[in-house]
Amino acid sequence: MDAPIEEIEFLARSKNRVEVLRLVAAEPHTRASLARTTGASQATLGRILEDFADRSWVRRDPDGYVATATGELVADAVADLLSVLETENLLRDVVGYLPESELGFDLRELADATVAVPTPTHPSAPLQRVIDAMERAGTLRAFSHALNEQSLSTALSRVQSGGLVFKTVLSESAIEALAAEDALWSRLRDLAAEDGAEIRVRRADIPLAVTVADGTVSILVRDADGVLRASLHTDAEAVRAWADDRFERYWEEAVPFDPATFER
Structure with a gap:
């Protein structure tokens, strides 16, 4: 169980990691387009993409970086979790009365x-x-x-x-x-x-x-x-x-x- 928790911690420690994974899961991106969209530095993006490649979450195609099948799986799960947590935050003060x-x-x-x-x-x-x-x-x-x-x-x-x-x-x-x-x-x-x-x-x-x-x-x-x-x-x-x-x-x-x- 430690490994999945560690991967969650890995993503949660950086908004840029979550955003980059979301972007490349949606469509191919060059490092330049990722920099424009996220505002992250080239050095930061280099480390993120290298870490993702080590986990087989992204690959580099002629059109740019794109999520692998498992990268898309993780991106979808993270999006679901963020949606759930946003809803929980919305209802936190009233859930006791529902x-x-x-x-x-x-x-x-x-x-x-x-x-x-x-x-x-x-x-x-x-x-x-x-x-x-x-x-x-x-x-x-x-x-x-x-x-x-x-x-x-x-x-x-x-x-x-x-x-x-x-x-x-x-x-x-x-x-x-x-x-x-x-x-x-x-x-x-x-x-x-x-x-x-x-x-x-x-x-x-x-x-x-x-x-x-x-x-x-x-x-x-x-x-x-x-x-x-x-x-x-x-x-x-x-x-x-x-x-x-x-x-x-x-x-x-x-x-x-x-x-x-x-x-x-």
């Missing part, structure tokens, strides 16, 4: 996601990012265990203006919470009465709060006390497919919203 068992996709699909977290100057940043997406969207599908005042008001305003088609599945507990607040209850009833909105109620819990605004998926991340810690936003096809599938499943399990059921 309901991992509910996420039916590989976390690597979040590599290009945007993470919004509260800050002292923008404490509502996670929610505001979702609201911004709602205000731009033509279609919105959502499933959630809660519906906050700002989201409800935005959905109502956009649907009433004719700019949004809205379908949502809410847990029974979410509806009950809205029914306890007269102003929110009135807005929910108004929303349900609009032709551009459909609301269904799932009696069982909904463990996630997810919106799909056109093609963008937003996942709201809360802690055990229900405090919003972050929101994740992605256009990744695999995440969108998961969100669409989960929405359809909840939609089929749910019943149409009837205000009279919750009014005492």
Whole structure:
């Protein structure tokens, strides 16, 4: 096991090594073109290429230096590792709040996601990012265990203006919470009465709060006390497919919203 670890250390000690291996795995490069791209000196490149040749990772062809089959293998593995570590760094501060068992996709699909977290100057940043997406969207599908005042008001305003088609599945507990607040209850009833909105109620819990605004998926991340810690936003096809599938499943399990059921 020592040899593979040593090779990882060999690459990790130099950004130039990683970059040169990536470049020659993509296409042949002369030493001059490598120098222009990496900014490394000719002496540095000479040592790197010699070390790679000793490991049979590169060979010299008439068109320049090119990766061998094993060099390409290592380059691909390094690229995968870098992508995984970039994603881990992106999620590091929120992973403790993610309901991992509910996420039916590989976390690597979040590599290009945007993470919004509260800050002292923008404490509502996670929610505001979702609201911004709602205000731009033509279609919105959502499933959630809660519906906050700002989201409800935005959905109502956009649907009433004719700019949004809205379908949502809410847990029974979410509806009950809205029914306890007269102003929110009135807005929910108004929303349900609009032709551009459909609301269904799932009696069982909904463990996630997810919106799909056109093609963008937003996942709201809360802690055990229900405090919003972050929101994740992605256009990744695999995440969108998961969100669409989960929405359809909840939609089929749910019943149409009837205000009279919750009014005492």
